[in-house]
Amino acid sequence: MSEKVIDRQTVGKEAAPKGAAPARRRLRDKFGRSALPYLLLLPALLAELLIHLVPMVTGIVMAFKQLTQFFIRDWGSAPWSGFDNFKVALEFNAPVGKALLHSFWVTCGFTVLSVGLSWLIGVTASIFTQDAFRGRGLLRAAFMLPYALPVFAAVITWSFMFQRDTGLINHVLHDQLHLTSDKPFWLIGDNSFWALLTVSVWKSWPFAFLTLTAGLQNIPRELYEAAALDGAGVWQQIRRITLPSLRPVNLVLVLVLFLWTFNDFNTPFVLFGKSAPQAADLISIHIYQSSFITWNFGQGSAMSVLLLLFLLLVTAVYLFATNRRRGEAE
Amino acid sequence: MINPPASFRWLRRVVLLVLAVFTLTPVAVMLSSSLKPLRDVQGPWRWIPSELTFRPYVDIWKTVPLAKYFTNSLIVAGSATALSVLIALLAGYAVSRYRFRGKKIFTITVLSTQMFPGILFLLPLFLIFVNIGNSTGIALYGSRGGLILTYLTFSLPFSIWMLAGYLDSIPRDLDEAAAVDGCGPIRTLVQIIVPAALPGIIAVAVYAFMTAWGEVLFASVMTNDQTRTLAVGLQGYATQTDVYWNQVMAASLVVSLPVVAGFLLLQRYLVAGLTAGAVK
Structure with a gap:
């Protein structure tokens, strides 16, 4: 007390x-x-x-200035040019506009394929590594290696593998499997698109794998057990439980992958050097080249602004569409 | 999965094996080629070196000034990481613990900078750095400082987001207990929050370091001979007539080592940090 x-x-x-x-x-x-x-x-x-x-x-x-090499030191003094830079970029019958449009379509095709494949491989691998087995930790670490390796070191290795006469790819395809009548070039010409796509998927899918693996851990095991009791097979468990549960993760993941891939500069730059082949002329590297070869920064900026507007539009439509669908589902 | 049938288990084995081969082939190419004499990489591809040699690992330091590039990369990536973590910690603490006007706009603006194409910033930033140098004498273009500033900003948005998410998972009772004990906000942050958030902080540091270590676009424009980083310097092994592929592979392996080792050691923190962010 x-x-x-x-x-x-x-x-x-x-x-x-x-x-x-x-x-x-x-x-x-x-x-x-x-x-x-x-x-x-x-x-x-x-x-x-x-x-x-x-x-x-x-x-x-x-983007609204006539900013050529004469004005780099003092860009404020460059004369205004109104919408001229945009007009040139969007004049699809003239060389500059035509090249930009071509690069845009290449980038679109490349992005859709790369994101689609990266997601598909990522989701497959994450589902297949969900159950514990011996060596799973090691395998997961191996799968994440492409994400951990510095881009320039990894891509330079791929460019060695794609060399026509000394590379691993042609050795396997031509010398060992006899799939091609002649050794193809991979880093110039039309094949360069597929070379770029391979490297891009190799580099991107581990991120999808990482994110989806994290997402899978939030699905309670009871759900699967209940489904199995009701007689659902493995494929039905995946289709009815796993994939729907991953939806929220997928929404963010696909958007992030899309933006990264569409803007990717590092991969083509290291793979092809400063002059990317026509078939693999991604938009970032196209703008870089047209800016630093001609030193017409006004033109390059106009193209960048157009790219930004396009990305904003796609993102807005994507968010709007996915939000509305989520609203309907609820 | 519950009760997977044999067919599923076989498919799983095959697919995982194929993926492992796809993933690891470049690493095997790096390793095997880095131990080959030059003639091996000039002829048709071979898996096994005709003779094992460590010469490439010696020569890489002489063919190009690799040690200098290495030092530059270490300074740039290390400083960018330290600053990025510090700044992100302060900002993440504010976002997680305080209500204030403009919080939503801040987070949305910062995160949306992530989606903008790097090429959009490159040209103006180049001009701004050049002009700052001309008018004030502060050399940002071509200097390590400019690159550090650029890289720390690149990792900042995601770091703030990840740290704010991680700090949200630390109970506020800790803050309140510290306040009762008479700790001010800053002391609470340093003595209570930082130790509790260490896994998140490590995850952010790994991410920031990897971002800075691997960046190519700005490094190729914003550096000169003295400040060149590995990302650009590695291309120096290609001469007009020949590429020393065995040296390129040895150098690639050497420059990958710090990040890969760090990543593999600390990956569970990174995964935990990503998960905390993804779940939100």
Whole structure:
């Protein structure tokens, strides 16, 4: 009893200074509290502003200027050119517009195939590694290697494999399997599209695998057990339980893969060097080349802005469509 | 899966085997070619070196200034990672623990920068760096500083998102207990939150380092002979007439080692971090 009283007294004594804190300090606390989140965000905001937002606005402004090599040092003095850069880019009968349109279609086909295959392989591998077996951890680590390897080191290895006379691919296809009458070129000509696609899928599917494996872990095992009790076979379990449960993960994954693949620069740049073949002329590398070969930055910026508008449109439509369908389902 | 039939188990074995071969072939090519004499990589492909040699691993440092590129990459990626983690931690803490005006706009804006094509920033950023250099004398173009700044920003959006998600999973009771003990917000962050969020922080650090280590586009434009990173420097093994493929493969293996080792050691944190983000 007496102990409790003493306790309360000491507690009271300790707490006393806090309770009697001057109003000034409370005011400062309040201001500090409300300003604090902004202070914490400040470094992130500054970095984003300098590297992302200001260049983006600058890029949009540049697209309306006649910004050629004469104005690189002082780009503000470049004359305005209205929509001229856009007109040139969208004039599909003239060489510049025609090349851009061709590159756009190549990129579309490439992206659809790469994302589709990466997702398909990713979902297959994640389902097949769901049940524990000996060596599963090792296999998973191996599957993630392409994601872990630096892009330039991995892609340069692929370019060695695709060499016509010294590469592994032609050795297997021509020398060992006799599938081709002559050794094909892989890094120039029409085949380059398939070479690029192979490397891109090799590089992208581990990310799909990683994400989907994480998604699979959230499906309770009881669901499968209940389905098995009801007589559902393995394929039905996959079709009725696994795939529908992965829907939310898929929505984000496909969008992310689409944006990464459509904007991919590293893979073609390392695989083909500075001049990508026509058949594999992805849009990022096309804009890079037309900007740095001609030093016409205004033209390049206009193309970048068009690319951004296209991506925004696709993303908006995608989010709208998937949201509405989710709304209907509920 | 419950009660998979034999056919399913066989299909599983075959598919996983094929995928393992597809995934690991380039790694095998790297390893085997890096131990070959030059004549082996100039003729038709062979799996087994005609004689085992470690010469490529010695020569790579002489053919191109690989050590310099390595140092540059280490400095750039290391600094970008440290800064990115620090900045993302502060921002993630604010997003996770405070309600404030503009929070939603901030997160959406930051995340949406992820979708923009790098090529869109490249040209203006190039011009901005050149112009900042001309008017203030601060050399960002061609310097490591400019590249560090660029790379830290590249990993920032995803890092903030991942860390905010991870911090959300740490109970607020911890913060409140610290506040009762008289800790201010910053001390709470340093002494309570950072230790509890360490797995998330490690995941973000691995991601940021990998992003900076592997980037090619900006490295190819924003660096000069002195500041060149591995991503660009590795192309130096190709001369006008010949490519020293055995050296290229040895160098590829050497430069992959730090990231792959780090990734394999820390992958479960990265997977956990990704999961925390994906589940939200």
